[in-house]
Amino acid sequence: xxxxxxxxxxxxKGTVQAAKYIGQGLSVTFxxxxxxxxxxxxxxxxxxxSERFRGRIHFEFDKCISCEVCVRVCPINxxxxxxxxxxxxxKKKLNHYSIDFGxxxxxxxxxxxxxTNCLSMTEEYELSTYDRHDLNYDNVALGRLPYKVTQDPxxxxxxxxxxxxxxxxxxxxxxAGAPRPxxxxxxxxxxxxAQEDSEKDKAEAAQ
Amino acid sequence: MNxxxxxxxxxxxxxxxxMIAAALGVVLFEKIVYSxxxxxxxxxxxxxxxxxxxxxxxxxxxxxxxxxxxNVLILFAIMLVxxxxxxxxxxxxxxxxxxxxxxxxxxxxLLSTMVLATPWNLAAPITAPESTLILIGKHFFSDYLLxxxxxxxxxxxxxxxxxxxxxxxxxxxxxxxxxxxxLQTVWxxxxxxxxxxxxxxxxxxxx
Amino acid sequence: MxxxxxxxGTFIESLTDMGIxxxxxxxxxxxxxxxxxxxxxxxGVLVVVWLERKISAAAQQRIGPEFxxxxxxxxxxxxxxxxxxxxxxxxxxxxxxxxxxxPILVVIPVFLSYLIIPFGQNLVITDLNVGxxxxxxxxxxAPIGLLMSGYASNNKYSLLGGLRAAAQAISYEIPLxxxxxxxxxxxxxxxxxxIVEQQSGYGILSWNIWRQPVGLLIFWxxxxxxxxxxxxxxxxxxxxxxxGYQTEYTGMKFGLFYIGSYVxxxxxxxxxxxxxxxxxxxxxxxxxLASWLxxxxxxxxxxxxxxxxxxxxxxxxxxxxxFIAILMRWTVPRVRIDQLLDLGWKFLLPVALVNLLLTAxxxxxxxxxxxx
Numbered sequence: 001x002x003x004x005x006x007x008x009x010x011x012x013k014g015t016v017q018a019a020k021y022i023g024q025g026l027s028v029t030f031x032x033x034x035x036x037x038x039x040x041x042x043x044x045x046x047x048x049x050s051e052r053f054r055g056r057i058h059f060e061f062d063k064c065i066s067c068e069v070c071v072r073v074c075p076i077n078x079x080x081x082x083x084x085x086x087x088x089x090x091k092k093k094l095n096h097y098s099i100d101f102g103x104x105x106x107x108x109x110x111x112x113x114x115x116t117n118c119l120s121m122t123e124e125y126e127l128s129t130y131d132r133h134d135l136n137y138d139n140v141a142l143g144r145l146p147y148k149v150t151q152d153p154x155x156x157x158x159x160x161x162x163x164x165x166x167x168x169x170x171x172x173x174x175x176a177g178a179p180r181p182x183x184x185x186x187x188x189x190x191x192x193x194a195q196e197d198s199e200k201d202k203a204e205a206a207q
Numbered sequence: 208m209n210x211x212x213x214x215x216x217x218x219x220x221x222x223x224x225x226m227i228a229a230a231l232g233v234v235l236f237e238k239i240v241y242s243x244x245x246x247x248x249x250x251x252x253x254x255x256x257x258x259x260x261x262x263x264x265x266x267x268x269x270x271x272x273x274x275x276x277x278n279v280l281i282l283f284a285i286m287l288v289x290x291x292x293x294x295x296x297x298x299x300x301x302x303x304x305x306x307x308x309x310x311x312x313x314x315x316x317l318l319s320t321m322v323l324a325t326p327w328n329l330a331a332p333i334t335a336p337e338s339t340l341i342l343i344g345k346h347f348f349s350d351y352l353l354x355x356x357x358x359x360x361x362x363x364x365x366x367x368x369x370x371x372x373x374x375x376x377x378x379x380x381x382x383x384x385x386x387x388x389x390l391q392t393v394w395x396x397x398x399x400x401x402x403x404x405x406x407x408x409x410x411x412x413x414x
Numbered sequence: 415m416x417x418x419x420x421x422x423g424t425f426i427e428s429l430t431d432m433g434i435x436x437x438x439x440x441x442x443x444x445x446x447x448x449x450x451x452x453x454x455x456x457x458g459v460l461v462v463v464w465l466e467r468k469i470s471a472a473a474q475q476r477i478g479p480e481f482x483x484x485x486x487x488x489x490x491x492x493x494x495x496x497x498x499x500x501x502x503x504x505x506x507x508x509x510x511x512x513x514x515x516x517p518i519l520v521v522i523p524v525f526l527s528y529l530i531i532p533f534g535q536n537l538v539i540t541d542l543n544v545g546x547x548x549x550x551x552x553x554x555x556a557p558i559g560l561l562m563s564g565y566a567s568n569n570k571y572s573l574l575g576g577l578r579a580a581a582q583a584i585s586y587e588i589p590l591x592x593x594x595x596x597x598x599x600x601x602x603x604x605x606x607x608x609i610v611e612q613q614s615g616y617g618i619l620s621w622n623i624w625r626q627p628v629g630l631l632i633f634w635x636x637x638x639x640x641x642x643x644x645x646x647x648x649x650x651x652x653x654x655x656x657x658g659y660q661t662e663y664t665g666m667k668f669g670l671f672y673i674g675s676y677v678x679x680x681x682x683x684x685x686x687x688x689x690x691x692x693x694x695x696x697x698x699x700x701x702x703l704a705s706w707l708x709x710x711x712x713x714x715x716x717x718x719x720x721x722x723x724x725x726x727x728x729x730x731x732x733x734x735x736x737f738i739a740i741l742m743r744w745t746v747p748r749v750r751i752d753q754l755l756d757l758g759w760k761f762l763l764p765v766a767l768v769n770l771l772l773t774a775x776x777x778x779x780x781x782x783x784x785x786x
Contacts, residue, residue, distance in 0.1 A: 015761075025745040033472040210437050240565060244512070247558050263544045267551040275554025275587065279580050282561050286577060338543050340604065 036170060045156045046149045047171075048163070049123040054106045056124040057099055059142035063118030066092040070110035070119060078104055099142060101127055102135035122146035219259055226252035243285050247278045264339045420536050447539045451528045459676040463490035465733070466676075466740050473744040497669035505662050509566040516563025517663070517670035523552040524677045530606050531684050534694050534724040538607065545605040546598065549685060550591050553640060556674075557583040560649070560659050563671075567662035575658025578751060579649035582639055585758035586646075590636035592766035593629040596773040597622055597689045600785035610693035612785055618697040622690045625784060628769045630690045632762055637682040639758070642675060644743035648751055679736060687731035694724030 040047055049055065066083035082096040111119045124146045129135055149157045158171040159180075166181040168174070183191070229248035236242045250273040257266035297303075336342050347355045422443055429439035464479070464487055471478025479486025504510050527549045532538035542548055557580035564576015598604055600622070601612035613621050623630060639646040650658035660671050687693060700720055749757065777784040 022746060026741055029473050029741050029745045032475060033469070035475050037471070037477045038475050039477045210441060240512075244558070244562060251555075263542060264547070267544050267547045271547075271551035271554050274558065275551065276584060279554075279557050279561065279584055282558070283577065283580065286561065286565055286573065340543060 040158060044154075045158050046152075047160050048149050048157050049125065050160055050162070053121070053123050053125075054108050055122045056101065056127060056137075056146065057104070057106075057111065057142065058120045058122045058146060059097060059099075059139060060118040060120075061094065061097065061139050061143055063116045064094050064097060065116055066094045067115060069113050069115060073109040073113045075105070075107060075109070076103065079110060094139075097139040097142065098136060100136040102132045123148060215259060218255070222252045222255040222259070226256070239285055240282075243278065243282050246281065247274050250274045250278060261336075262339060264343060422536065451531075451539060452525060455525060455528055455677050455680065456673070458680045459673055460490040460494070461733075462676050462680055462736055463493070465736065469737065469740045470744060473741065494669065497672070498666055500665040502665040502667060505568065508568045508662065512562050512566035513662075514667065516559050516566060516659075517667045517674070519559030519562060520556050521559075521670045521674040521677070523555040524674050524681060527552045527681055531681070532606050532610060532688065532693060533728050534721050535607070537694075537721065537725065541605055541607050543605060545603075545607075546594055546609065546685070546689070547604050549681075550587065550594065553678075554583070554587055556678075563663070564659040567659070569662050571655045571657075571661045572659050575649045575655045575661070578655075579642065579659060581751075582642070582646060582649060582754060582758075585755055586636040586639035586762070589632050589758065589762035589766040590640065592763070592770055593626075593633040593636065594689065596626060596629045596766075596770050599770070599773055599777060600625065602785060606688050606693070610688055610695065613692040614695045615699065617695070617699040618692070621692040621695070626690060626769075626773070628765065629773070630686075632766050632769065633686060633689065635757075635762060637686060638739065638742070639754070641679045641682050641739075643679065643739050645746040645749055646754060648748060648754060651748060679739060680732060683732040683735035683739070684728065686735050687728060691731045694728045696723055696727055 064081075066081055068081050070079045071077050071081060078099060080096070080098045081094070083092045083094045085091075086093040108121060111121050126147070127135060149155055159174065160171075161169065163180045164171060164174070165178045168178075226249055229245045229252065232245040233242045233249060236245065250269060254266040254269040254274075257263075257269060425443050425446075426436060426439040429442065430436050434442075467489065468478045468486070470476075479489035482488040482492050504513055529539045530542055530545045530548055532541070560579040560583075561576045564572045564574075564579070567573070597609060601609045603609065603612075638644075642649055649655070650660060655661070660668060663671060700723070704716055773784065
């Protein structure tokens with residue numbers, strides 16, 4: 001009899017607990033309604049890709065020495081380097097170079113290891129095509145100047161959240177030169193240099 | 208004859224025709240699903256007739272119980288076990304059909320003679336009661352108390368039976384556990400023995 | 415309590431004055447409120463679809479429809495137009511008759527239920543004796559349509575979805591009816607008008623929300639299940655059943671399901687507002703306010719104000735409930751089918767029965783407060 005009542009009590013407690021959790025959940029959802037939408041109206045507004053964004057790879061034909069390091073460091077040996085040995089100059093002569101971006105995983109190893117820096121990352125990410133073979137870029141396509149969000153007159157470039165000034169969360173209508181929070185690398189270098197200089201001065205003064 | 212009476216007669220005609228057609232469909236359709244759906248049509252037309260007879264509560268209850276519960280359960284049963292089967296043509300099937308038709312016609316004749324023989328009191332104008340609900344309630348708890356309660360007891364019995372059938376897995380067999388020889392208890396419902404988990408030998412056999 | 419504006423009476427009177435027989439005048443009146451309510455229900459659906467998209471967007475920190483009309487209010491119209499002009503495909507090996515009949519059977523009962531929804535003392539199509547009971551019984555027809563469309567699509571997902579929908583509908587019908595019964599017991603009538611009347615008098619204090627807190631929750635849960643709203647939307651659970659019984663539907667047949675589900679949501683919210691939130695009642699008793707201001711109850715302008723306030727209050731309460739339903743959608747995860755049936759049969763049903771018994775006991779002990 002009393003055991004039964006105990007069960008009923010536990011069940012009721014569980015029910016109240018569940019109702020409480022649902023109420024908490026509702027308050028969370030309600031709270032989210034007052035927050036600013038994170039929407040970027042895409043074709044008209046675009047986020048500026050971050051500093052280390054790994055987009056479409058750019059290739060400079062003239063710098064390439066056909067060393068094939070990019071092929072060796074690539075996880076799937078993707079870049080196709082078509083060269084032949086030129087007997088007169090005793091150098092490798094590059095004929096074609098291509099990367100298939102339908103297969104590429106944008107890991108950036110080729111860019112990292114390229115000895116002549118002829119490979120580089122761009123900010124370009126709009127690569128969609130109607131045919132997947134169109135994604136196989138040859139050296140001409142790879143050598144095109146990358147599209148930049150900031151240079152498109154049709155697009156309002158928006159800064160990403162980490163690049164907004166301190167305390168600001170809306171990228172719209174920012175003043176032009178508003179700095180991002182924290183220090184820039186050159187600032188840090190300057191600061192450390194100044195500190196080192198002052199320490200050196202102090203040491204000299206002590207001597 | 209004013210407008211209201213005309214509407215009543217027309218709607219009675221439509222409802223009656225619908226009901227007879229649907230009922231014939233229930234009996235004559237080869238596909239059992241069609242029969243079940245048409246049964247719903249029969250129930251709905253009957254509730255329409257109830258409305259014409261000023262029995263609004265009975266009409267609503269008819270829809271709720273027969274269409275909403277009984278017919279849905281029938282459909283459930285049909286859809287859960289619906290197997291398209293091609294039956295073998297039985298020789299002399301027409302005898303069965305003829306016998307069925309004979310019984311049906313006999314029943315129909317019996318009912319028609321009953322309808323014709325009963326002296327219907329059509330002369331006295333029946334005034335619609337203020338609220339059918341209160342009238343039904345009063346009848347339930349005075350002169351129809353016994354049938355009403357009996358019906359509820361019947362439902363209770365059906366429910367208990369359903370629960371026992373549904374939960375037969377959980378009946379503990381204490382006697383079988385205590386002694387090695389399995390005792391056949393009377394109240395135990397026959398159940399197909401479960402297949403044992405296949406061992407190495409049996410898996411070879413299956414091939 | 416004054417009876418407010420009697421539009422029907424005035425309409426018939428003015429027609430008879432013009433030399434038309436009373437019977438004919440009545441016949442001419444009949445289609446007017448019906449078309450009005452059907453149009454109102456359809457427009458209500460458009461508003462709810464827009465609200466659903468906007469509120470969902472807000473809850474997920476998005477913007478939602480924006481470009482079709484101001485704030486995207488024309489988006490549901492665009493959706494509807496698209497559905498109307500879409501090709502109507504009947505899949506091969508399906509059952510074309512049942513396939514067409516299914517969505518119709520789902521939609522018609524929902525629209526029929528608007529017969530008993532009052533927006534004011536006389537602003538109702540019919541004040542039936544069995545009022546709220548008709549809603550319960552009509553809503554039990556819809557599962558047949560769902561089973562029909564699920565079966566006729568000749569698709570396993572459709573069939574499973576239809577079966578689930580029907581099982582869900584019949585299991586939650588019972589707690590729903592019991593919760594309604596407790597309210598009906600207090601108002602001594604099934605008529606929606608009487609139920610609202612019984613709650614008027616002291617403004618917000620006399621609403622059933624205070625007298626039926628448990629019944630209200632049961633009703634809300636059961637109504638969400640009946641509408642297949644999110645915690646209970648497993649008939650069309652995307653992850654398991656593609657779209658349930660709607661899988662094979664396109665064009666306007668799909669549109670009928672879509673309209674039906676939203677009309678049903680509006681209807682359930684309306685019924686909730688009528689049963690527990692005092693229907694067209696203003697939170698402050700208006701007649702007292704009028705007598706305090708020193709105006710007679712029969713003043714023309716006051717009656718107009720009362721009637722329009724009544725409509726506005728009903729709609730406001732309804733949309734508040736719809737708002738909660740949408741918020742619920744983004745808060746609560748979907749339950750499993752066994753959890754759903756457990757909740758219906760093992761929790762809501764006993765609790766609803768206890769609630770009913772308690773209401774009866776309270777009615778006997780405090781006939782003043784619980785409707786003697």
